Amino acid sequence: MDLSTITKQSKKPYIIMAVVAVSIISMFFLSLNLGLIRIAPLDVLRTLSGMGSERDALVLFQFRLPRMVIALLIGAGLAVSGAILQSVSQNGLADPGILGINTGAGFAVVLFIYFFQGSLTGLGTLSIFIMPFFALLGASLAAFLIYTIAWKKGITPVRLILVGIGINAAFSAALIIFQLKMNPRDFMQATIWLAGSIWGTNWKFVLATLPWIVILLPITMYKARFLNVLNLGDQIATNLGTRVERERRILLFLSVALAGACVAVGGGIAFLGLIAPHIARRLVGPKHQFLVPCSALIGALLLLVADMIGRNILQPSEIPVGLVVAVLGAPYFIYLLIKTP
Template identity: 90%
Template sequence: MTKQSKKPYIIMGILILAIIGMFFLSLNLGLIRISPVDVLRTLVGAGTEKDALVLFQFRLPRMVIALLIGAGLAVSGAILQGVSQNGLADPGILGINAGAGFAVVMFIFFFQGSLTGLGTISIFVMPFFALLGACLAAFLIYILAWKKGITPVRLILVGIGINAAFGAALIVFQLKMNPRDFMQATIWLAGSIWGTNWKFVLATLPWILILLPITIYKARFLNVLNLGDQVATNLGTRVEKERRILLFLSVALAGACVAVGGGIAFLGLVAPHIARRLVGPRHQVLIPTSALVGALLLLVADMLGRNVLQPSEIPVGLVVAMLGAPYFLYLLMKTP
C-alpha cells in the first residue's frame, strides 16, 4: 500500500481520535461540571450517584445520539451530492428534512397530543413516519425539478420551495397545539436533540447500523454515476435502479435522523465538502469520512449549544446553521 493510498485511512484515524477526545471533553462540560478523574471513575462504576445520574441518564445518551445523527445526515448529504452531481445538495436545504419533520409533527398531533408524552412504542414508530414524509418530499422535488433532466440550480430552487411549503404546513398544525407543545415543537424543529434517553438511541441506532454499511457497499456506483449516465450504462450499470436505491438510502437516513434530532440543516452540505477536501472524491473513502466529520461537527455543535449561554441552551440546529450558512453562500456564489 502506497503512502498516497494510506492517507485516507490515516485521516479517518485522526478523525476518530478527535471524536474520542471531544466526547470526553463534552462529558466534563455542562451546567454541572464533572472533572476528568470523576468522569473516568463514574464510567468504571466507582463514581458518586449524582455523577452517574448526570452522565448515564443525560449526557451520554445525548452525545451518542449526536454522533449517530451527525453521521447519518452527513452520509445522506454525500449521497445526494453524488447522485445529483450537485455540490449544493443537502437534505435540509432541499426540503427532505422538512418533509420528515412535517410527518413527525402530524403523528404527534393526531396520535399523541404531547411531545412530552411519547411512549416507548411511539419512539420506535416515529422514524417510519419520518421516512414517509421524507419520501414524499423527495418525490415532489424530483417531479417538479425534472425538465429534460435536472439542473443543479433548478434542483436547489425547487427544494427551497418545497422546504417553504412544508414549513407553512407545519405552522398551521403548530397553531392548533396547546402553548406548551407549540414551544416544544418550535424548539425541536429548530434542530434540538430533545430525545435525551437510551430509548431514542435504540430507536436511531438500527437505522444507522443497517443503512450506513449498505451505503458504503453501494459507494462504487456513485463513482460510476459521476461519469455520466451514458458512460455508466456502457459500463454495465443499471443507472435508474441504482439511483433510486441510493436516493432511498439518503432519504431513509435523513428521515431517521430528523425523527430524533429535528430540522438540522447544512450539516449534510458541509460535512461531505470537508471530507472531499481531506480524502478526495472516491466515494468508498468519502462516505465513511463524511460520517466521521458529520459526527464530530454535531458533537462540537451540541457541546457549544449546551455551554455557551448557560443555563440556557441553544438548539444544535441553530449552531450548525450559523456555521454552515456562510459556507452555503460561498458555494452558491462559486456555482456557475
C-alpha cells in the same frame, strides 16, 4: 511518481480518518466533563468504571451519554445522506435540509404527534420507535415532489435547488398551520425541536435511531462503487453495465431514510449534510469508498462539537444544536452558491 509516494497517497485517507476518529474520542470525553454540572475528568473515568458517585452516574448515564451518542448517530447519518444526494444529483449544493427533505420528515412527525399523541412530551415507548417510519414517509414524499417537479429532460443543479427551496417553504408553511393548533407549551417545544434540537435524551431514543444508522451506513458504503460510476454520467455508467435508474433509486432511498430517521430524533438540522461531505472531499478526495466513511466521521464530530457549544455557551439555557450548525453552515452555503456556475 515513485512507489513510496504512491504508498503514502494510498495511506493518506486512512490516516485522515484515524485523526478524525481520535478527535471524536477527545471531544466526547471533553463533552462529558462540561455542562451545568461540571464533572472532573478523573471523576468521569471513575464513574465510567463503576466507582463514581450516584450523582455523577445519574448525570452521565441518564443525561449526557445518551444525548452525545444520539449526536454522533445523527451527525453521521445526515452527513452520509448529504454525500449521497450530492453525488446522485451531481450538485454540490444538495443537502437534505436545504432541499426540504428534512422539513418533509419533520412535517410527518408533527402530524403523528398531533393526531395520535396530542403531546410532544407524552411520547410512549412504542411511539418513539414508530416516529422514524413516519419521518421516512414524509421525507420520501418531499423527495418525490422535488424530483418530479425539477425533472425537465434531466435535472440541472440550479433547478434542483430552487425546487427544493420551494418544497421546503411549502412544508414549513404546513408545519406552522399544525403548530398553531397545538397548545402553547407543545408549540414552543415543536418550534425548538424543528430548529434542530436533540430532545430525546434517553436510551430509548438511542435504540430507536441506532438500527437505522447501523443498517443503512454499511449498505451505503457497499454502494460506494456505484456512486463513483454515476458521477461519470448516465451514458458512461450505462456503457459500464450499471443499471443507472435502479441504483439511483436505491441510493436516493438510502439518503431519504437516513435523513428521516435523524430528523425524527434531532429535528431539522440543516447544512450539516452540506458541510461534512465537502470537507471530506477536500481531505480524502472524490472516491466514495473513502468519502462516505469520512463524511460520517466529520458529520459526527461537527454535531458533537455543535451540541457541546449549544449546551454550554449560554448556561443554564441551551441553544438548539441546529442553530449552532446553521451559524457555521449558512456562510459556507452562500460561498458555494456564489462559486457554482
